Amino acid sequence: xxxxxxxxxxxxxxxxxxxxxxxxxxxxxxxxxxxxxxxxxxxxxxxxxxxxxxxxxxxxxxxxxxxxxxxxxxxxxxxxxxxxxxxxxxxxxxxxxxxxxxxxxxxxxxxxxxxxxxxxxxxxxxxxxxxxxxxxxxxxxxxxxxxxxxxxxxxxxxxxxxxxxxxxxxxxxxxxxxxxxxxxxxxxxxxxxxxxxxxxxxxxxxxx
Amino acid sequence: xxxxxxxxxxxxxxxxxxxxxxxxxxxxxxxxxxxxxxxxxxxxxxxxxxxxxxxxxxxxxxxxxxxxxxxxxxxxxxxxxxxxxxxxxxxxxxxxxxxxxxxxxxxxxxxxxxxxxxxxxxxxxxxxxxxxxxxxxxxxxxxxxxxxxxxxxxxxxxxxxxxxxxxxxxxxxxxxxxxxxxxxxxxxxxxxxxxxxxxxxxxxxxxxxxxxxxxxxxxxxxxxxxxxxxxxxxxxxxxxxxxxxxxxxxxxxxxxxxxxxxxxxxxxxxxxxxxxxxxxxxxxxxxxxxxxxxxxxxxxxxxxxxxxxxxxxxxxxxxxxxxxxxxxxxxxxxxxxxxxxxxxxxxxxxxxxxxxxxxxxxxxxxxxxxxxxxxxxxxxxxxxxxxxxxxxxxxxxxxxxxxxxxxxxxxxxxxxxxxxxxxxxxxxxxxxxxxxxxxxxxxxxxxxxxxxxxxxxxxxxxxxxxxxxxxxxxxxxxxxxxxxxxxxxxxxxxxxxxxxxxxxxxxxxxxxxxxxxxxxxxxxxxxxxxxxxxxxxxxxxxxxxxxxxxxxxxxxxxxxxxxxxxxxxxxxxxxxxxxxxxxxxxxxxxxxxxxxxxxxxxxxxxxxxxxxxxxxxxxxxxxxxxxxxxxxxxxxxxxxxxxxxxxxxxxxxxxxxxxxxxxxxxxxxxxxxxxxxxxxxxxxxxxxxxxxxxxxxxxxxx
Numbered sequence: 001x002x003x004x005x006x007x008x009x010x011x012x013x014x015x016x017x018x019x020x021x022x023x024x025x026x027x028x029x030x031x032x033x034x035x036x037x038x039x040x041x042x043x044x045x046x047x048x049x050x051x052x053x054x055x056x057x058x059x060x061x062x063x064x065x066x067x068x069x070x071x072x073x074x075x076x077x078x079x080x081x082x083x084x085x086x087x088x089x090x091x092x093x094x095x096x097x098x099x100x101x102x103x104x105x106x107x108x109x110x111x112x113x114x115x116x117x118x119x120x121x122x123x124x125x126x127x128x129x130x131x132x133x134x135x136x137x138x139x140x141x142x143x144x145x146x147x148x149x150x151x152x153x154x155x156x157x158x159x160x161x162x163x164x165x166x167x168x169x170x171x172x173x174x175x176x177x178x179x180x181x182x183x184x185x186x187x188x189x190x191x192x193x194x195x196x197x198x199x200x201x202x203x204x205x206x207x208x
Numbered sequence: 209x210x211x212x213x214x215x216x217x218x219x220x221x222x223x224x225x226x227x228x229x230x231x232x233x234x235x236x237x238x239x240x241x242x243x244x245x246x247x248x249x250x251x252x253x254x255x256x257x258x259x260x261x262x263x264x265x266x267x268x269x270x271x272x273x274x275x276x277x278x279x280x281x282x283x284x285x286x287x288x289x290x291x292x293x294x295x296x297x298x299x300x301x302x303x304x305x306x307x308x309x310x311x312x313x314x315x316x317x318x319x320x321x322x323x324x325x326x327x328x329x330x331x332x333x334x335x336x337x338x339x340x341x342x343x344x345x346x347x348x349x350x351x352x353x354x355x356x357x358x359x360x361x362x363x364x365x366x367x368x369x370x371x372x373x374x375x376x377x378x379x380x381x382x383x384x385x386x387x388x389x390x391x392x393x394x395x396x397x398x399x400x401x402x403x404x405x406x407x408x409x410x411x412x413x414x415x416x417x418x419x420x421x422x423x424x425x426x427x428x429x430x431x432x433x434x435x436x437x438x439x440x441x442x443x444x445x446x447x448x449x450x451x452x453x454x455x456x457x458x459x460x461x462x463x464x465x466x467x468x469x470x471x472x473x474x475x476x477x478x479x480x481x482x483x484x485x486x487x488x489x490x491x492x493x494x495x496x497x498x499x500x501x502x503x504x505x506x507x508x509x510x511x512x513x514x515x516x517x518x519x520x521x522x523x524x525x526x527x528x529x530x531x532x533x534x535x536x537x538x539x540x541x542x543x544x545x546x547x548x549x550x551x552x553x554x555x556x557x558x559x560x561x562x563x564x565x566x567x568x569x570x571x572x573x574x575x576x577x578x579x580x581x582x583x584x585x586x587x588x589x590x591x592x593x594x595x596x597x598x599x600x601x602x603x604x605x606x607x608x609x610x611x612x613x614x615x616x617x618x619x620x621x622x623x624x625x626x627x628x629x630x631x632x633x634x635x636x637x638x639x640x641x642x643x644x645x646x647x648x649x650x651x652x653x654x655x656x657x658x659x660x661x662x663x664x665x666x667x668x669x670x671x672x673x674x675x676x677x678x679x680x681x682x683x684x685x686x687x688x689x690x691x692x693x694x695x696x697x698x699x700x701x702x703x704x705x706x707x708x709x710x711x712x713x714x715x716x717x718x719x720x721x722x723x724x725x726x727x728x729x730x731x732x733x734x735x736x737x738x739x740x741x742x743x744x745x746x747x748x749x750x751x752x753x754x755x756x757x758x759x760x761x762x763x764x765x766x767x768x769x770x771x772x773x774x775x776x777x778x779x780x781x782x783x784x785x786x787x788x789x790x791x792x793x794x795x796x797x798x799x800x801x802x803x804x805x806x807x808x809x810x811x812x813x814x815x816x817x818x819x820x821x822x823x824x825x826x827x828x829x830x831x832x833x834x835x836x837x838x839x840x841x842x843x844x845x846x847x848x849x850x851x852x853x854x855x856x857x858x859x860x861x862x863x864x865x866x867x868x869x870x871x872x873x874x875x876x877x878x879x880x881x882x883x884x885x886x887x888x889x890x891x892x893x894x895x896x897x898x899x900x901x902x903x904x905x906x907x908x909x910x
Contacts, residue, residue: 051231059237066244070251078337080273178247189240196233 019043020200052196053124060189061117067182068110072159076173085179086110086155108154109183116152116190119145120197127201138202142194149191156184256284256303257310261318261342263359266298268322268340276302276318276342283308286342300359302342312354316346319360326388331363365400366418372399373424375417375475377433377463379483382413384435384461391417392436392464398423401463414480426465430472433465433483434490466490502530502555503573504621507587507601508538509550511629515599516589522554523590524603529560532601553621554587554601574622578614580605581625586612589629681881684888855889 019042020027021035028035032042043049071083084092086109093102119141126133133141159180166174268274269289276284284304292299304312321343323332335341345364365388366372379385382404391399399419407414419427463483468491484490513535522530533553540549558573577585584607592598603624612625 052233055231055233055235055237059240062237062240062244066247070247080338082273178251182244182247185240189236 022198022200049196049198049201050124050128053120053193056189056193056196057117057120057124060186060193063182063189064113064117064186065182067179067186070179070182071177072155072179072183073162074175074177076175078171083177086183105155108151112148112152113183113186113190116145116149116194120190120193123197123202135203139199142197142199142202145194149187149194152187152190153184156180156187253306256305257353258287258301258303259309259312259355259357261300261302261357261359262292263298263300263318263320264361266300266320266359268335269298269300269320269342270339273339274341276304276344277321278308278344278346280343283344300342308348310353311346311348311350312344312357313346313349313352314354314357316344316354316357317360317364318342318344318357319363321363365402370418371421373419373421373427373475374477375419375427376414376478376480377401377417377483378407378412378414378480379435380412382415385415385463386461387415389461389463391419391433392462393423393426393466394464396423398426426467427475427479428467428472429475429479430467430469431465431475431481432468432490433463433481434487435483435485436462436464436487503558503570504533505554505556505577505624506617506621507552507554507624507626508540509552509587509589509626509629511550511589513550513552513589513599515591515597516552516601517598520598520600521592522556522601522603524561527560529603530554530556552601554624574614574616577622577624581612581614583607584609585624587624587626678881681884684881684884688888688891855886 017030018027019030019032021038021040021042023040024035024038026035026037028042034040035042068086070085072086072089073084075082075084086105090102090106090109093099093105122133123138123141123145126138159174159176162174163176166172263269266289269286271286271289274286275282276286284302286300287303288301290299290301291297319342320340321332321335322340323336324330332340342359343363366374385401385404387401387403389401390397391401399417402416402418404413404415417433464487465481516532516535518532518534520532521528522532531554533555535550535552537548538551539546556573561573561576584605585603586606586609588602588604588606589599590602592600604627606627609625609627615623615625617623
């Protein structure tokens with residue numbers, strides 16, 4: 001990640017006494033309350049936004065715990081009820097030889113969320129100077145997190161679709177478990193966390 | 209502007225305390241945390257309390273899958289399946305909802321529900337697909353919190369908490385019973401039975417039966433149970449009775465109950481009832497049990513009470529009014545010293561005597577019985593049925609019985625007088641008969657009979673006896689020869705001559721001492737007869753008859769000497785009769801030889817007579833007798849009658865002889881002799897007829 005650009009000092013708007021609108025991008029002089037073009041509240045990048053990031057991130061982490069502990073799917077087949085957690089389901093799949101699917105489930109439900117948590121936390125730490133990271137590397141990380149975030153809901157979608165489709169009463173019934181909600185919340189919280197991250201802080205050198 | 213540095217002031221204003229800087233967004237993770245913790249707590253709370261159930265067999269029980277249900281509602285699930293320390297049983301750890309687990313009493317029942325096909329139907333079918341589950345049944349007792357339970361092998365027939373009464377039934381044979389068999393009352397299923405269990409202490413089988421509420425109110429101590437399984441076929445006085453129960457009963461068996469008499473006491477839990485083979489047996493058993501307010505009596509019997517036992521009926525005119533309690537022997541001072549009496553205790557149901565239903569004072573019953581005894585009520589033993597040796601005690605009225613009274617004893621119940629039973633003691637009679645047959649001197653009788661037969665044979669084969677007829681015949685021949693002799697034939701002429709020379713004859717007689725000659729002849733006959741008598745005297749038993757015979761022979765000889773034919777014929781007949789009697793008599797055995805000898809002697813005497821010319825002399829002597837002719841005429845009149853009687857005699861003799869047998873030599877010879885006698889009789893009757901036609905011919909010749 002360390003390329004020549006990251007070594008180059010960048011003059012940020014904040015350093016120039018200006019503030020950019022986060023909605024439309026118009027640059028206003030510092031101290032302007034509202035964007036003259038889109039009407040959005042103008043705010044100088046500061047540590048307050050990082051609080052939001054951390055708060056949502058922690059909320060996401062909290063609900064991620066039950067998402068993994070509680071069963072994701074409650075499958076009732078001919079009277080026999082089977083509870084499947086995320087990891088358990090992935091392991092079951094792997095045990096049955098469906099390595100591909102098992103990998104997808106494992107990747108989408110375990111690797112990506114945890115990677116997101118890690119990435120967001122790392123970014124937040126990097127911004128607050130706790131971790132050394134070049135602004136370009138931070139930027140790329142942020143882009144990846146934003147891109148991946150939308151795919152994180154794949155589990156929740158699968159559960160939602162299965163639950164609505166397979167309701168054959170006695171023969172086979174799939175119901176979402178507590179983990180489904182938790183997982184959805186976890187994904188939502190991490191997305192909000194990612195959104196709360198002010199990308200301007202990546203370049204801001206004030207806290208450096 | 210630039211040296212004033214206002215931005216520094218702004219920066220300072222931004223540095224506030226950390227708390228004031230805190231954003232509201234932190235509430236979100238707090239809320240998430242709260243919710244998560246709430247969920248976790250809820251999960252933990254719902255996780256249930258772990259209890260352990262020990263099963264012998266836990267087939268199909270899978271950890272985390274098998275559920276525990278109460279009234280078919282899932283209340284928990286199996287957490288773990290393990291073994292007890294010695295691996296003899298299986299410990300199933302289940303988690304049960306706290307609210308329910310806290311109410312589990314110690315005696316909560318757990319059993320594994322499996323698909324089962326039995327005579328009661330198909331149960332647990334859902335478990336075929338869903339797998340087994342553990343069902344529990346208990347009476348909730350909040351706060352009991354029992355932790356360890358013994359699992360049942362199979363579902364209990366009566367779920368705890370079901371209202372009703374459990375009783376115990378006892379029977380000899382449980383072949384027709386299976387657990388769960390229904391109990392009916394008037395065709396309505398009101399209960400079920402448990403698994404029959406063998407009794408080791410006593411004979412038989414016991415099993416618990418559960419009668420559901422409200423039908424358990426029908427139970428009382430007068431209730432009797434009987435088997436109704438399958439069909440029953442009975443042939444009685446009422447005809448053929450075939451009753452077929454339901455098909456289900458055929459398969460699994462069943463029983464019915466009913467109250468067979470009034471006045472039963474309420475039953476308590478676990479009361480033991482007898483299960484009878486049939487309804488009849490159940491109903492007739494109504495009195496084999498002690499009665500409620502039974503009045504006890506004792507009866508003493510002199511007879512054997514074999515066949516009487518505790519529980520035997522006590523009948524009054526054929527109606528059962530009670531039963532025999534105990535039977536024991538007592539020693540009493542009787543008329544003939546100490547004697548053993550058998551004392552039976554009777555339990556009499558006062559209501560059966562017609563003394564009201566309940567609560568009859570014992571004194572009332574005793575008074576009633578005293579009155580009845582005064583009028584002749586007595587106890588007696590009788591047979592229960594025609595084909596049974598079992599006895600009953602009959603209370604009968606015997607008006608001719610000796611007066612007696614109900615004896616009120618201080619310590620024992622009143623003593624009811626008894627009379628001797630009229631039992632045909634079949635056994636004893638048969639025994640006596642056999643003993644008597646056994647005592648018969650069969651061997652001796654047979655020996656005697658054989659000896660008798662042998663003696664008869666000897667007697668019949670005896671030469672002497674065989675000769676007796678010959679001797680008799682020769683005697684008769686001699687007699688006939690005498691009668692038909694020339695001398696006799698010439699008798700009339702001689703008589704004529706004699707008559708004509710009467711005086712000279714008399715003179716001659718006087719001169720020649722004819723009288724002395726005749727006397728000597730008679731003397732010789734006498735001596736012969738005496739010798740016969742002497743000889744006959746030696747013969748034991750036969751002596752008298754032989755003597756008689758000899759006397760008659762003597763008389764015959766006398767008569768022959770005198771030529772008095774009527775007397776002769778009479779004598780001959782009597783001789784034959786005597787001979788007949790003699791032959792008939794048992795003592796003739798030794799006779800023949802002596803008889804022959806006697807006859808020989810007689811013949812000798814006759815010959816001597818003939819040779820001695822006694823006849824001629826006699827003829828001439830008789831010819832001088834004036835009344836000789838008249839006497840002969842009189843005698844001739846008797847002759848036909850004599851001939852007839854001889855005929856009858858001969859016929860009788862023949863029939864007698866015929867009974868001796870038809871083929872023996874003796875018989876033949878006797879017949880021959882009889883024929884000879886007959887011939888003689890015929891010639892006698894011819895003579896009689898000739899004399900009748902011409903009476904003078906005897907005097908004047910033919």
